[in-house]
Amino acid sequence: MTQPPKSHGRLSISASLTPRDLMAERPALKGAWRAKIVTLFPQAFPGVLGQSLTGKALDQGLWALETIDLRPYGEGKHRNVDDTPAGGGAGMVLRADVVHRALSDAQEGTVPDRGDWPVVYLSPRGAPFTQATAKRWAGAQGITMLCGRFEGVDQRVLDHHQVEEVSLGDFVLTGGEIAAQAMIDATVRLIPGVLGNEASTEEESHSNGLLEHPQYTRPASWMGRAIPDVLMSGHHGEIAKWRHEMSQALTRARRPDLWAAFKSRQND
Numbered sequence: 001m002t003q004p005p006k007s008h009g010r011l012s013i014s015a016s017l018t019p020r021d022l023m024a025e026r027p028a029l030k031g032a033w034r035a036k037i038v039t040l041f042p043q044a045f046p047g048v049l050g051q052s053l054t055g056k057a058l059d060q061g062l063w064a065l066e067t068i069d070l071r072p073y074g075e076g077k078h079r080n081v082d083d084t085p086a087g088g089g090a091g092m093v094l095r096a097d098v099v100h101r102a103l104s105d106a107q108e109g110t111v112p113d114r115g116d117w118p119v120v121y122l123s124p125r126g127a128p129f130t131q132a133t134a135k136r137w138a139g140a141q142g143i144t145m146l147c148g149r150f151e152g153v154d155q156r157v158l159d160h161h162q163v164e165e166v167s168l169g170d171f172v173l174t175g176g177e178i179a180a181q182a183m184i185d186a187t188v189r190l191i192p193g194v195l196g197n198e199a200s201t202e203e204e205s206h207s208n209g210l211l212e213h214p215q216y217t218r219p220a221s222w223m224g225r226a227i228p229d230v231l232m233s234g235h236h237g238e239i240a241k242w243r244h245e246m247s248q249a250l251t252r253a254r255r256p257d258l259w260a261a262f263k264s265r266q267n268d
């Protein structure tokens, strides 16, 4: 019996750049923001950064992404990158000498000033990543990120390279790669030209210390739910006022921490 043909869905896709081609062979524009990622899983990049607006911007050379595979810097025939923790305990720790060789190579072509070129270790112990971090990083020439795995990285290499530890949030991931992609996404979208409509980064959540107002689009009535009248009124002043009030009410209800900070700034 002849086999039924396998699904040919994918065959209809015409030859085009694969996401990883976005990283190789793409000449970045002069002075474009650059991200260098030291990782045991370079194939995880560009990942979701190769899609949509960040992917298009990568294609256009508005920013550049380079991975540095940690594995070849390992020791011995098996290119070991980790060892057991000093003092005992579970798991493995990435070796200082191995990470140092990779980070040193990664720094080629960058600038030594950490303000112009932060060197970051993704870590649950780090300072929480915020919109302010993204803004600061977007203003630098580029960034180097070290993705940890296992129990983490030997402290000495972090100290030696004046590495900034930054956390995606108060939870533990298995590796730094997802955190790196999330933080790069938030940073790259602040680079001029990456978002079509630049005004959209000014009024969104966290840019002014408040959460964004609710958004609606057509149809005007859906499942018996109408769009608030004011949004259909065409009255720009009233719309702006309603949005600001909603933004404040949402922030007060959902994020007392942000609300308190907002109020104290207003009182200054």
Ligand code: SAH
Residues within 6 Å of the ligand: 121, 122, 123, 124, 125, 146, 147, 148, 149, 150, 151, 152, 153, 166, 167, 168, 169, 170, 171, 172, 173, 174, 175, 176, 177, 179
């Ligand atoms: N033993 C460590 C956790 C290691 S998790 C500790 O208790 O602090 C393995 C790797 O995942 C870390 O080296 C780090 O690079 C990454 N990682 C885990 N959680 C993260 C988070 N919240 N933010 C950023 N990176 C994180």
